[in-house]
Amino acid sequence: MLFLIILILSFASGFFLPWWVVAIAAFSAAFFIGKTPGQAFWSGFLAVFIVWMVLALFKSIPNDHILATRVAQLFQLPGWGYLLLITGIIGGLVSGFAALSGLLLKRAFEK
Amino acid sequence: MKFIKAFLSIAFTLILIWALQRKFGPVPPLGNFLSPADGFWQNAESKNILPTTHLMLPELTGRVTIKYDENRIPHIFAENEHDLYYAQGYVTATERLWQMDIQTRQAAGRLAEVVGPMALETDRYHRRMGMVYGAEKTLKAMMQEPAVRQMILAYTDGINAYIHRLHPRQYPIEFKMLDYAPEEWKPINCAFLLKLMSETLAGGSNEFAMTNILRRFGAKTTNDLFPDYPMHEDPIIPVGTKWDFKPLPIPHPSASFLGQMNDSVKRAIKEEGIGSNNWAVSGSKTANGYPILANDPHLDLTFPSIWYQIQLSAPSVNVYGVSLPGAPCVILGFNNNISWGITNVDADVLDWYQVKFKDNKKDEYWYNNQWNKTNRRVEVINIRGQEPLYDTVIYTHHGPVVYEDKTKKAAGSHDFVPVGDALRWIAHDESDELMTMYILNRGKNYADYRKALTYFNAPASNFVFASKDNDIAITPNGKYPLKYKDQGKYILDGTDPADDWHGWIPFDQNPTVKNPPRGFVSSANQSSTDPTYPYYINWSFAPYERGKRINDRLTAMQKATVDSMRILQTDTYSIRAQDILPTMLKYVDASKLNQDQLAALNMIKTWDKDFTVNSTGATILGTWWAQLYKMIWSDDFADKSLQNNYPSVDRTEQLLLKEPNSKWFDDIRTPAKETCADIVNQSFKAAVDDLSKKYGKPGKGWRWGLVKKMEIRHLTGQEAFSSGNFESGGTGSTVNALTGGHGPSWRMVVQMGPTVQGYGILPGGESGNPGSFFYDDMLKTWQKGELKELLFLQSTDEMSDRIKTTLTIGSK
Numbered sequence: 001m002l003f004l005i006i007l008i009l010s011f012a013s014g015f016f017l018p019w020w021v022v023a024i025a026a027f028s029a030a031f032f033i034g035k036t037p038g039q040a041f042w043s044g045f046l047a048v049f050i051v052w053m054v055l056a057l058f059k060s061i062p063n064d065h066i067l068a069t070r071v072a073q074l075f076q077l078p079g080w081g082y083l084l085l086i087t088g089i090i091g092g093l094v095s096g097f098a099a100l101s102g103l104l105l106k107r108a109f110e111k
Numbered sequence: 112m113k114f115i116k117a118f119l120s121i122a123f124t125l126i127l128i129w130a131l132q133r134k135f136g137p138v139p140p141l142g143n144f145l146s147p148a149d150g151f152w153q154n155a156e157s158k159n160i161l162p163t164t165h166l167m168l169p170e171l172t173g174r175v176t177i178k179y180d181e182n183r184i185p186h187i188f189a190e191n192e193h194d195l196y197y198a199q200g201y202v203t204a205t206e207r208l209w210q211m212d213i214q215t216r217q218a219a220g221r222l223a224e225v226v227g228p229m230a231l232e233t234d235r236y237h238r239r240m241g242m243v244y245g246a247e248k249t250l251k252a253m254m255q256e257p258a259v260r261q262m263i264l265a266y267t268d269g270i271n272a273y274i275h276r277l278h279p280r281q282y283p284i285e286f287k288m289l290d291y292a293p294e295e296w297k298p299i300n301c302a303f304l305l306k307l308m309s310e311t312l313a314g315g316s317n318e319f320a321m322t323n324i325l326r327r328f329g330a331k332t333t334n335d336l337f338p339d340y341p342m343h344e345d346p347i348i349p350v351g352t353k354w355d356f357k358p359l360p361i362p363h364p365s366a367s368f369l370g371q372m373n374d375s376v377k378r379a380i381k382e383e384g385i386g387s388n389n390w391a392v393s394g395s396k397t398a399n400g401y402p403i404l405a406n407d408p409h410l411d412l413t414f415p416s417i418w419y420q421i422q423l424s425a426p427s428v429n430v431y432g433v434s435l436p437g438a439p440c441v442i443l444g445f446n447n448n449i450s451w452g453i454t455n456v457d458a459d460v461l462d463w464y465q466v467k468f469k470d471n472k473k474d475e476y477w478y479n480n481q482w483n484k485t486n487r488r489v490e491v492i493n494i495r496g497q498e499p500l501y502d503t504v505i506y507t508h509h510g511p512v513v514y515e516d517k518t519k520k521a522a523g524s525h526d527f528v529p530v531g532d533a534l535r536w537i538a539h540d541e542s543d544e545l546m547t548m549y550i551l552n553r554g555k556n557y558a559d560y561r562k563a564l565t566y567f568n569a570p571a572s573n574f575v576f577a578s579k580d581n582d583i584a585i586t587p588n589g590k591y592p593l594k595y596k597d598q599g600k601y602i603l604d605g606t607d608p609a610d611d612w613h614g615w616i617p618f619d620q621n622p623t624v625k626n627p628p629r630g631f632v633s634s635a636n637q638s639s640t641d642p643t644y645p646y647y648i649n650w651s652f653a654p655y656e657r658g659k660r661i662n663d664r665l666t667a668m669q670k671a672t673v674d675s676m677r678i679l680q681t682d683t684y685s686i687r688a689q690d691i692l693p694t695m696l697k698y699v700d701a702s703k704l705n706q707d708q709l710a711a712l713n714m715i716k717t718w719d720k721d722f723t724v725n726s727t728g729a730t731i732l733g734t735w736w737a738q739l740y741k742m743i744w745s746d747d748f749a750d751k752s753l754q755n756n757y758p759s760v761d762r763t764e765q766l767l768l769k770e771p772n773s774k775w776f777d778d779i780r781t782p783a784k785e786t787c788a789d790i791v792n793q794s795f796k797a798a799v800d801d802l803s804k805k806y807g808k809p810g811k812g813w814r815w816g817l818v819k820k821m822e823i824r825h826l827t828g829q830e831a832f833s834s835g836n837f838e839s840g841g842t843g844s845t846v847n848a849l850t851g852g853h854g855p856s857w858r859m860v861v862q863m864g865p866t867v868q869g870y871g872i873l874p875g876g877e878s879g880n881p882g883s884f885f886y887d888d889m890l891k892t893w894q895k896g897e898l899k900e901l902l903f904l905q906s907t908d909e910m911s912d913r914i915k916t917t918l919t920i921g922s923k
Contacts, residue, residue, distance in 0.1 A: 100124075
């Protein structure tokens, strides 16, 4: 459930709000419905990991990945796939830690 | 405990987000750069382009239709001139905004503002040499001419209309990489661009080195080694052309004065290959009876391309060609009646004056037998991550004192700039080059061409011309200072009015020729005229080889077609090899060569003197000649103050061909007395040994295309956005002057006639976005030496299946 909510929120905000909004989404979702730290982190991580890669592919596939290939070379990566993965991981980490923070804050207020 | 855990987790998350929004060294802020919402992914352009789109821009007064062809070249149709230049600004910005921004910053000395202290010296130099001072004056002149003023304001508004619509996620990728935002375009930026062209083409000098050479070797030797007219020449204005004017009296030379300079310096090497070709052939020599014009300006090749192709059409004008991103109009191109092209003259329009200050305060300087007040100009240089630098520049009536003492001249700055000297440079003067372009864009005939040229000051350019009326012409044109002969070959005396520029060569006395009997006109940066021209333009020009080859070919040509011109533009036959190789070979003593050297000797003996991609002879001659040239001069010119400013290639050839007993062949560092034969043999062996070491035994590995480096680099220098090294024929002294990163930045051939037909190709593409399909889509065609037929539409209704997208813009 938490995974789905973060997924939907980050997908919806994806193209028109600044990228760090995913952190707020993950944080508040986990604050309200998060269960355990592990569940919160991985739900947050996976949701944005997937959303960022899908959104990036939306742009990159009609481009035949020409830009992604060039930028991968810029970062000295062997191919655009690596760049896509790093994109997902960075988004995932931000969201995962934000979700974890949301949950831990909720725990702190719970008796 | 729970609170601490929560606090730590929140803190870590915030730090992570903060770190991902921050630029570390050259690494862009990773969160911003990689996120699909804001980052580079947004710059990936889709291959699916809508066939028609509409846009609303309230500042337009009428309706604009822009048709994009298969290379995304815009064909703009507007109902009036305001809208035309407005749309040109808008469209250029959509493809080239970052290029426009960074080039303006470079010219204006504002790079450090975005890239930090590493660009500070570049900025200081541009400020101190008076780029801003010159641009401000030029802007003033441009704004006084109503047509140009209206054009620049509309163009500026068009660019800004685009910038205002941009969301940060749509910024060109370079802004995201360097982490800064585009700023409003200002009319002065158009002036900065023109100054940058002047700097590229007429901003270097070797007066400092020449002065040191004069002091070291004396006048007789210096005049012998650095003559005012070369042995080999084929001037732009054909020999024998009559000067039908009464020249002004030539000023008298001043009591000569040598600057007192002895700083240690390196040389600002004048690269061979920065130059250009253009020519026009009269109808009497063409297949269809109308003139053909060709132009290929050689510059530092870059991504994005220097030029932006465009068609501009309004009721008063319909013109096609290439524009400079950041300036309105077509700069090189054609319309239904005329076509024109440009190469660099390399006039002596930059001089240094030794200043005598009264004291260390430098408030006064000695001139015309009295103390005169200096002016001061404070340049504020903003530096990213640091406090701004306030740099004060002293001005005399000549211009800025670029470095008034050694403390002002930082390590790594330009070595050709002498310390304690004021700079007099044509680019400091008011000028209105855009008026030239405005008139040419609408030009109907020869008279319009002549009128247009009167507005052009700098960088002085060889304007070639051809018209439907069967006129051809060429004019090495610009605002030339009136000087005594060789005034400015050496550093001048800033105290003596006799060394000032003495006014100007009247425009109508600039060298020019119309419809010469030989049936063609041409230029390739060689001497503008033979020595009978009464005025001094410069004492040295580019070597004559490209010009000679072009003239040889055009002389032989009958029933010329567009393809004859294309073949000539990509010609790689070496006149230099033709001139010197037989003599060089004559001296080689085969009995003293080892096996590799013999093999190489056979290769070069059977070589056809053509610098083709697969030629090994080209590699041997190129390396051999470089060795020979160095061996002759490096001993005599070892002193650092001479800045490796060796005598010209032409003078060295003269030594080889006509003065084999000259003392200059002797290597003064060895006890033996070397002769011409010794040096030729030594240099041959050294060249072959060097090649064997680098490329193996003489053979296929020595192919010219493999040995010569050629790459088109992105302006950031990032390999990922560059072309990568590719094989190509040609060299600096062949017509197809591909060498290092230089070469034909635009090739154009225009067949005049009842219906004009243009052909052209850019070494890149229309788009500046590495994420666009149009970033380098023309590169392959350019590499193959082919041209594309240019789509020149006569009206917005004209149909063509090459049109892929139509954009309409209205105020509603």
